[in-house]
Amino acid sequence: MYDEVTIGARLRALRRWRGMSLRTLADLADLSQGFLSKVENGKQPLDRRSHIAAVAQALQVSETDLMGGPHLSTDPTQAGPHSVVPALRAAIQTNRLGDAAVDRARPLPDLLAETRELEEVFICCDYLALGRRLPSVIDELHFHIAEPAGEPALLTALTVLVEVYMFATFRTKDLGYSDLAHLAASRAMDAAKLSGDPVAAGKADYLRVQTMPRENSWDRAQIAAEQAAKMLEPHATDPLGIQVLGMLTLSAAMAAAVQHKTAAAGAWLDEARALAARVPDEPLVNWSSFSTTNVGVWGVAVGVESGEGGAAVLELADAVDEAKLSARRSRHATFLADVGRGLARDRNRRGEALRWLRRAEAVAPQRIRNNAAVRETVGVMLQQAREAAVGRELRGMAARMGVPH
Structure with a gap:
């Protein structure tokens, strides 16, 4: 049964371990007892960041304890990216600025060329290909920082290392390795500080914010x-x-x-829109996709986090030009998944929600099949499904995500 691996099932186990009644937990988390009862019984997803943080804080556990860590299934597309994490972990943990873990490296121009290629792999959401090539690039950039061929070469290696650690930060975070993502972000901050470049420091700060512990x-x-x-x-x-x-x-x-x-939240979104108006609306080219289109994508994410569902989510999605997102698969898949999760909150739109989720999976299968929020939504929808056709579609997606069906 799916109930054995839902966030709800873990919530029930953790609550009982703490010796808490459902009413006590509801009071501590400032959530309704009825809502938490539905979560525990797999009838309601626990997928909003605020709800997850509140429940984890009330139970005095980490969000990983509640949501589960890296999730492996028999599906090679879902499980494959995890096979490259050990080598990536070794590269991140064993290198420090001025103390490289290797004693030789390719010429710096060759590493810059490979970094540009890796950016394309990163954008395409090929976690497996990225993970196979990234460790050696991290090693070799650290070598050039430890033994630089002059000040310009040092500054180049440092700023490129910030970008490379961005690749490592987000892809390990996506796979559920929050500790490794945080360490990669910390390494990026060290490199940015040494470079003295305020824009590089801003990039590293962004990574730090994205990997900060969430509970409380x-x-x-x-x-x-x-x-x-x-x-x-x-x-x-x-x-x-x-x-x-x-x-x-x-x-x-x-x-x-x-x-x-x-x-x-609205004020900061308005500020982002004003900044986006000052740069071309080109998500594929701009750093981290920042653009008017990407602000619309984040608007959907903020709306879903704020509890929007059904038609309200579709209205937010209408403001996003999908054609501009199509080449940036990671961002496109996230957008599609957020719309699908929002639609799933409306019982009358579950079939439509599934279509959006399937589109997300088709755009970036490695990412979506490893997404805890999507897996939670699919599991709850599966339990609620009544129509055979919808059930078959859900069972197929559930199987690919490792959700018992």
């Missing part, structure tokens, strides 16, 4: 994003600086939304 920390994430944006603003004088600043404002918007600070 969304206020800290908002403060960190706001402070980083304030520090970067005087230096955001070119398109790259504006794009990095824009991603920090979007991070502040999401952190505010999780804390139910609706006005603050």
Whole structure:
């Protein structure tokens, strides 16, 4: 039964381990007892960041304890990316600035060329291919930093290392390795600090905000994003600086939304829109996709986090030009999945929700089959399914995600 692996099942086990009644947990988390009862019984997904953080805090456990760690299934597309994590972990953990784990490296221009190729792999969401090539690039960039061929070469290696650690940060985070993602972000911060480049520092701050522990920390994430944006603003004088600043404002918007600070979230989204108007609307080219289109994508994510569902989510999605997202598979898949999760909250739109989720899976299968929020939504929808056709589609998707069906 799916119930054995739902967040709800883990919630029940953790609650009983703490010796808490459902009423006590509801009071501590400031959520209704009825809602938590539905979550425990697999009838309601626990997929909003604010709800997950509140329940984890009330139970005094980590979000990983509640949501589960890296999830492996027999599906090779879902499980394959996890096979490259040990080598990536070794590269991240064994290298430090000035202390490389290897004693030789390819010429720096060759590494720059490979980094540009890896960016394409990163954008295409091929976790397996990225993970196979990334460890050696991290090793060799650290070698060039430890034994630089002059000041310009050192600065180049440092700024490129920040980008490479961005690849590592987000892909390990996507796969459920939050500790490794946080360490990669910390390594990026060290490199950015040594470079003295304020834009590189802004990039690293963005990674830090994205990997901060979530339980009882969304206020800290908002403060960190706001402070980083304030520090970067005087230096955001070119398109790259504006794009990095824009991603920090979007991070502040999401952190505010999780804390139910609706006005603050709206203000930061407005600030992001104003910044996006100053750069071309080109998600594929811009840093971390920052653009008017990407602000719309984050608007959907903030709306879903704020509890929007059904027609309201579709209205937010209508403002996003999917054609501009199509080449940026990671962002496109996230957008499609957020719309699907929002639609799934409306019982009358479950079939439509499934179509959006299947589209997300088709765009970036490695990403979506490893997405805990999508897996939770699919599992709850599967339990609620009544129509045979919908059930078959759900069972197929559930099987690919490792959800018993």
